[in-house]
Amino acid sequence: MAVMDDIRTINALRLLQSADELRDRLAGAFAAVHGLSVNEFFLLMHLDRAPQNRLPRVELAKRMHVSASTVTRMVAPMEKVGLVSREVGARDARLAFVVLTKAGTTKLGEAQATFEKHAGFVFADRWEAEELDLLSELLYRLVAGTSTNLT
Amino acid sequence: MAVMDDIRTINALRLLQSADELRDRLAGAFAAVHGLSVNEFFLLMHLDRAPQNRLPRVELAKRMHVSASTVTRMVAPMEKVGLVSREVGARDARLAFVVLTKAGTTKLGEAQATFEKHAGFVFADRWEAEELDLLSELLYRLVAGTSTNLT
DNA sequence: GCATAATGCTTGCATGTGAAATTGTTTTGC
DNA sequence: GCAAAACAATTTCACATGCAAGCATTATGC
Numbered sequence: 252m253a254v255m256d257d258i259r260t261i262n263a264l265r266l267l268q269s270a271d272e273l274r275d276r277l278a279g280a281f282a283a284v285h286g287l288s289v290n291e292f293f294l295l296m297h298l299d300r301a302p303q304n305r306l307p308r309v310e311l312a313k314r315m316h317v318s319a320s321t322v323t324r325m326v327a328p329m330e331k332v333g334l335v336s337r338e339v340g341a342r343d344a345r346l347a348f349v350v351l352t353k354a355g356t357t358k359l360g361e362a363q364a365t366f367e368k369h370a371g372f373v374f375a376d377r378w379e380a381e382e383l384d385l386l387s388e389l390l391y392r393l394v395a396g397t398s399t400n401l402t
Numbered sequence: 403m404a405v406m407d408d409i410r411t412i413n414a415l416r417l418l419q420s421a422d423e424l425r426d427r428l429a430g431a432f433a434a435v436h437g438l439s440v441n442e443f444f445l446l447m448h449l450d451r452a453p454q455n456r457l458p459r460v461e462l463a464k465r466m467h468v469s470a471s472t473v474t475r476m477v478a479p480m481e482k483v484g485l486v487s488r489e490v491g492a493r494d495a496r497l498a499f500v501v502l503t504k505a506g507t508t509k510l511g512e513a514q515a516t517f518e519k520h521a522g523f524v525f526a527d528r529w530e531a532e533e534l535d536l537l538s539e540l541l542y543r544l545v546a547g548t549s550t551n552l553t
Numbered sequence: 554g555c556a557t558a559a560t561g562c563t564t565g566c567a568t569g570t571g572a573a574a575t576t577g578t579t580t581t582g583c
Numbered sequence: 584g585c586a587a588a589a590c591a592a593t594t595t596c597a598c599a600t601g602c603a604a605g606c607a608t609t610a611t612g613c
Binding site: 459 | 561
Binding site for chain 4: 307308309319320322323324340343344345346347
């Protein structure tokens with residue numbers, strides 16, 4: 252570009268903007284179809300990948316890039332609806348684990364189908380299979396080594 | 403991955419997660435160094451690239467993926483500080499253009515330096531120059547054709 | 554040309570979020 | 584062992600945001 256020709260800067264901008272766009276799409280679909288927010292979906296995803304499907308609130312906060320208080324308040328209604336349950340730490344009573352329930356697993360499965368549908372749409376047509384692999388590899392380096400990585 | 407092996411799904415997840423991470427970094431830096439939010443930075447960017455450095459509020463809302471009311475309330479303090487000014491449309495009195503001021507241009511320049519610094523850090527070391535070009539090209543297809551694209 | 558619809562912006566209300574203070578628990582240093 | 588520090592979770596407060604309603608202006612249909 253004229254104004255901003257550093258390749259890293261361009262990549263950062265495109266990364267942020269395309270993620271915004273995708274997040275918007277997903278927010279609409281999740282709300283309409285499953286009554287979930289994007290962040291609630293990610294919360295379920297993190298639990299699904301965690302050992303024994305459970306994580307302390309503080310860990311969820313780190314992985315989701317939100318504050319601890321946000322996790323507290325996100326979990327409350329999800330617990331009420333039965334998607335997750337609370338379990339106090341055995342050897343450390345400070346820890347209040349968030350546990351994925353059977354119902355949560357089911358709900359997550361449905362939401363993943365929606366996620367895949369929209370991911371498929373966004374990455375359809377304009378990419379060859381090998382380009383998708385390449386993109387995957389390049390993006391992986393951004394999330395590799397971070398505890399937040401779900402893939 | 404074991405659970406989720408559709409390549410498009412993986413790419414969507416990595417895209418969202420890496421963007422989250424980058425946005426977090428930038429939020430801290432912008433707040434500390436320039437007293438700006440990430441969204442305020444993007445608002446200035448959109449104005450900078452617009453013809454005559456001005457856009458109607460409704461256009462800003464679309465490009466930034468926020469509601470019209472958010473634009474109204476974001477602009478108010480920025481106008482107070484002198485980064486932008488208001489200009490009523492000449493042939494359409496409904497339009498209230500947001501105009502980038504000289505001070506706004508200066509502030510944006512400083513913030514861009516910070517942006518470039520962090521973009522450089524995030525994409526440093528782990529990518530070859532040609533890989534960055536490739537990533538740039540692949541990400542471009544996600545933002546191409548959208549009015550939101552800043553690159 | 555005038556009533557109706559559409560458009561741009563703002564405001565009221567409800568919700569989501571982060572920082573800091575608070576409480577209860579565990580770890581550390583001696 | 585015990586006092587002090589560290590830590591996990593919650594609550595309080597302030598702020599940001601979206602939706603829907605309201606207002607002003609322009610466009611449309613006849």
